[in-house]
Amino acid sequence: MQTTGNTILITGGGSGIGRALAEAFHQRGNQVIIAGRRQAALDAVAQANPGIRTVTLDVRDAQDIQRLAARMAADFPALNAVVNNAGIMRLENWRAADIDLATAQATIETNLLAPIRLTAALLPQLRRQPRATVLNVSSGLAFLTMAHTPAYSATKAAIHAFSDALRYQLKDTGVDVIEIVPPYVQTGLMSPKQATDPHAMPLAGFIDEVMHILDTQPHVREVLVQRVLPLRFAAQQGHQGYIEQFTAYNDQFSALHAL
Numbered sequence: 001m002q003t004t005g006n007t008i009l010i011t012g013g014g015s016g017i018g019r020a021l022a023e024a025f026h027q028r029g030n031q032v033i034i035a036g037r038r039q040a041a042l043d044a045v046a047q048a049n050p051g052i053r054t055v056t057l058d059v060r061d062a063q064d065i066q067r068l069a070a071r072m073a074a075d076f077p078a079l080n081a082v083v084n085n086a087g088i089m090r091l092e093n094w095r096a097a098d099i100d101l102a103t104a105q106a107t108i109e110t111n112l113l114a115p116i117r118l119t120a121a122l123l124p125q126l127r128r129q130p131r132a133t134v135l136n137v138s139s140g141l142a143f144l145t146m147a148h149t150p151a152y153s154a155t156k157a158a159i160h161a162f163s164d165a166l167r168y169q170l171k172d173t174g175v176d177v178i179e180i181v182p183p184y185v186q187t188g189l190m191s192p193k194q195a196t197d198p199h200a201m202p203l204a205g206f207i208d209e210v211m212h213i214l215d216t217q218p219h220v221r222e223v224l225v226q227r228v229l230p231l232r233f234a235a236q237q238g239h240q241g242y243i244e245q246f247t248a249y250n251d252q253f254s255a256l257h258a259l
Contacts (some may be wrong), residue, residue: 001081001135001176001178001214001218001220002131002218002231003025003028003030003184003211003214003215004028004029004030004032005029005030006025006030006031006034006080006081006133007030007031007033007076007078007079007080007081008022008025008030008031008033008079008080008081008082008083009033009034009035009072009076009079009081009082009083009174010022010025010032010035010082010083010120011035011036011057011059011082011083011084011085011086011114011118012035012036012037012059012085012086012087013032013033013034013035013045013054013062013085014034014036014038014040014041014042014044014045015036015041015187015188016185016187016188016189016203017137017182017185017187017203017206017207018034018036018083018085018086019045020036020203020204020206020207021083021085021207021210022034022045022052023045023048023049023052024207024210024211026049026051026052028211030102031051031053031076031078032051032052032053033052033053033054033055033072033079034046034053034054034055034075035054035055035056035057035059035068035086036056036057036086037057037058037059038077039054039056040163042054042055042056046166053060053076053078055068055071056119059086059114059118060106060109060113060114062117065114065117065118065121066121068118068121069121069122069125070117072122072125073125073198075086077125078129079122079125079126080126080129080130080131080132080133081126081132081133081134081135082119082122082126082133082134083134083135083137083180084114084115084118084119084134084135084136084137084159085137086114087110087111087137087152087155087189088106088107088108088110088152088189089107089149089152089189089256090103090106090107090149090151090152090190091103091148091149091190092104092148092149092150092151094150103151104150104151106248107151107152107155108151108154108155111155111156111159112155112158112159112162114174115136115159115162116162119134119166122241126175126176127173127174127175129226130174131162131173131174131175131176132174132175132176133175133176133177133178134163134166134175134176134177134178135177135178135179135180135237136159136162136177136178136179136180137159137179137180137182138157138159138163138179138181138182139152139153139154139156139181139182140181140182140183140184140228140231140232141153141231142156142157142159142160142181143157143160143231143232143233143234143235144231144235145157145233159179160179160181163177163178169222173201176219177221178214178220178221178222178223179222179223180210180222180223181198181222181223181224181225181228181232182225182228183201183204183225183227183228183231184197184199184200184201185200185201185202185203185206186200186201186202187200187203200253201219201225201227206225206227209225209226210223211228213225219258
């Protein structure tokens with residue numbers, strides 16, 4: 001992927017990793033469109049970054065995704081990149097007498113079905129461009145499960161698999177597929193406490209490293225910052241000590257983010 005001269009749609013662009021990526025791409029001279037449910041959050045990003053465009057989108061609504069795709073074709077015909085970033089991460093208690101599947105359903109719809117639907121809706125437009133890119137944001141938890149967020153971990157593992165399969169199927173087209181794999185980052189994904197948790201990677205440092213990889217490795221398939229490598233390769237490299245340490249951290253993590 002070339003990191004300049006693109007027209008890029010970023011979901012979940014009103015906060016966290018989505019906003020930070022939007023600002024980084026905007027600073028490199030790209031036309032950036034951010035999408036999200038909260039217009040006020042989108043407006044705040046656009047006000048702070050003149051030139052960034054906004055569009056409201058409920059990623060769990062299949063019809064709204066089709067509406068957005070039609071608008072992209074009409075208003076941004078040069079669109080050649082989409083960042084599937086919008087996501088939710090919530091604790092689940094599978095030891096309860098009555099298991100509430102509402103969290104699992106919302107997580108699957110937001111983290112998995114939405115990127116699949118949006119990619120499918122935009123792919124005809126992307127394939128009309130000389131070069132285009134689908135960037136899917138997964139997680140280190142795709143490779144080493146967080147026990148208290150099973151649906152989140154499962155959806156991110158699925159996004160990794162979807163990215164691999166999509167990349168293979170599109171290998172003879174002009175559409176590249178890149179997976180961005182964040183570690184635990186200082187954002188508000190789980191709770192406000194996460195944004196200042198010293199165990200999490202600072203957001204600015206994460207984005208700087210991601211953009212450096214994209215800038216210097218135009219054919220990269222997985223964007224892996226140094227902080228995520230123990231998660232990404234724990235199983236393959238037999239990092240049993242790390243896995244045991246991570247398992248113990250599950251309880252600390254759930255206590256920190258308990259509602």
